[in-house]
Amino acid sequence: MATIRDVAKMAGVSISTVSLAFSAKGRVSPDTHQRIWAAAQTVGYVPNPLAQGLKSGRSRLIGMVVGDISNPFFGRLLKGVERTALAHNHMVIVSDSDADAKQELAIIDQLTEQRVAGIILSPHGNAPDYVERIKGLKMPLVMVDHRVPSVEADFVGSDNVLASAMLTEHMIRYGHRRIAHIAGRAGLYTTSQRLKGFLETMQGAGIEVDQSLVADGDYRGERAYAEAMRLMTRADRPTAILAANNVMALGALQAINDLGFICPTDISLTSIDDVPWGNVIQPRITMVVQQVDELARIASEWLLERIRARGGDAIPPREHILMPQLVVGQSCAAPSTQ
Amino acid sequence: MATIRDVAKMAGVSISTVSLAFSAKGRVSPDTHQRIWAAAQTVGYVPNPLAQGLKSGRSRLIGMVVGDISNPFFGRLLKGVERTALAHNHMVIVSDSDADAKQELAIIDQLTEQRVAGIILSPHGNAPDYVERIKGLKMPLVMVDHRVPSVEADFVGSDNVLASAMLTEHMIRYGHRRIAHIAGRAGLYTTSQRLKGFLETMQGAGIEVDQSLVADGDYRGERAYAEAMRLMTRADRPTAILAANNVMALGALQAINDLGFICPTDISLTSIDDVPWGNVIQPRITMVVQQVDELARIASEWLLERIRARGGDAIPPREHILMPQLVVGQSCAAPSTQ
């Protein structure tokens, strides 16, 4: 591979001049600039990012840490981020924390070692020492989906309170009063927000919430299947279920089917988050969807801004809360008057 | 961040000795080794990968290039690769080629610039100059899913001929003779292999294939929807459809539903590749599934082997063809005798 010295030799200048010519802000004469560019062209010179990174202390890579890459929500998010990054001459190191705070921190350490220019993080911790570690990060940071309060960094997410409020309201209007909620993993931001939206809406409608109908989930299908089984086999079973995410809604739906119940005749079901190819799942589940592409675009652009502005005028922490959208399917009906 | 010089100073040795102590194969006395390690511990020294990379000419990153990260098949693949890489102290740069050969080459160039240690590639080209470019790669390379023949590199994939043969045979046994095939994107390895399995099995059963029932797809849902629409609105419509991948099967299923047909009563449908949460899609689609985790494990381990053996005894190109597995659902029935 051609180095800066090859270019210098061919153009008949010193290597510092070549470097200057490439750094744009350099004050090289138009003539020299021209000669250097031509030389670089013919030898096929491309700056070595490792050398640049060694000197500058940071690479042209950005890290993305999510809880589960195989979840299509994050897949789409990653795709959007990667596209933006590439357009700005950056590449993306992606890593899967398995939704575990400890692994997440280990990954962040690795990324720091690699001198990534910044990190897009879907945080999964809340313990005090975890928060301290995140706070202590010296590099550009944007949090997506989940958030760690007290950390002064950009945040891009959806209005999760509103999301579950919309669905809860929807079900209440159908006449449901015994509505169950399969919540997300305890301790996560989205979990508490979605629970909050559910509880507040119920209260606002003057419906007392049966606490035993609020099941702890973990954003995974298996657990939701089990919880739905438990809910549906009770004598005083709910007439509607709000699942805190897509995967859990599908788990619940499977439990419903396996027990021989019919959705929505026997039970209504709603979900937060899109279900991939939800339109071929019978019944189409009524859900609120997040604007994933927009999420990805804002998160990556903000990160790149911070990377560019590094050292310069500090950008104050920003947040962008996207409005979720209700997509009505056929999974809701009035409660059966048995 | 602590550097090797800090450690050297604290341990009272030269930096070369510290380097030697860390490279394992170094011949340092146990006593010195001990002192250096202790010093590294207290100052929190971690080698700078950029400096190491600059000197050695390659980083501890591996590139992964796929056609569509948001497709759960690749999401799972990525997850497996990332896990293995992390266990071997490597990180993964992932990039999405949008199933386009040109973009793929551009990404490979970027990865080469970054001095990645190796690449896991799902190739999407077949033109001669494309093949030359891939052949010319000097770094460890493992191809997954798709393959470019004539390129001497490891390949890990599934037996695609067998995959479609299994499904075709399955449908023939139900009594189907007018079986349609929605093929993958023209020019791709898996596309031709899957088509081959279909045609051979039909021939083997003595059934003449109506060429107009072989539709060109592109592994995307929209196109498959359109093709299924076209197929199903013909007077002499097929009684069964074999879709070349999961996304297309769902597209086809949607077309079937939208037209008011019932699967499997009116039309049987089978698919290659897993459908995420396929068990809540009605009907459960009969499909062959690939062993994605195994695919990921072998691909990443082979790549890491090559990275480790770099310069050493050259490993001859290997290939591993995984056996797909038939998962019977409820999407097939005997053709209606109208």
Add this chain to the structure above:
DNA sequence: GGCGCTGATCGAACCGGTTCGACGCGCAAT
């Protein structure tokens, strides 16, 4: 004619590692 100034270019140090040849030392062989 000597002065300072400006703009273009250059040399050298530096980033943080790896690696090769050299060196000093103790010990066995001659």
Add this chain to the structure above:
DNA sequence: ATTGCGCGTCGAACCGGTTCGATCAGCGCC
């Protein structure tokens, strides 16, 4: 006592860039 050898350690060069201070040519001006 001298030589040869192996082991542990070290100094210095090098990877390929960036950047700062120095240099130099050309210029207008007193």
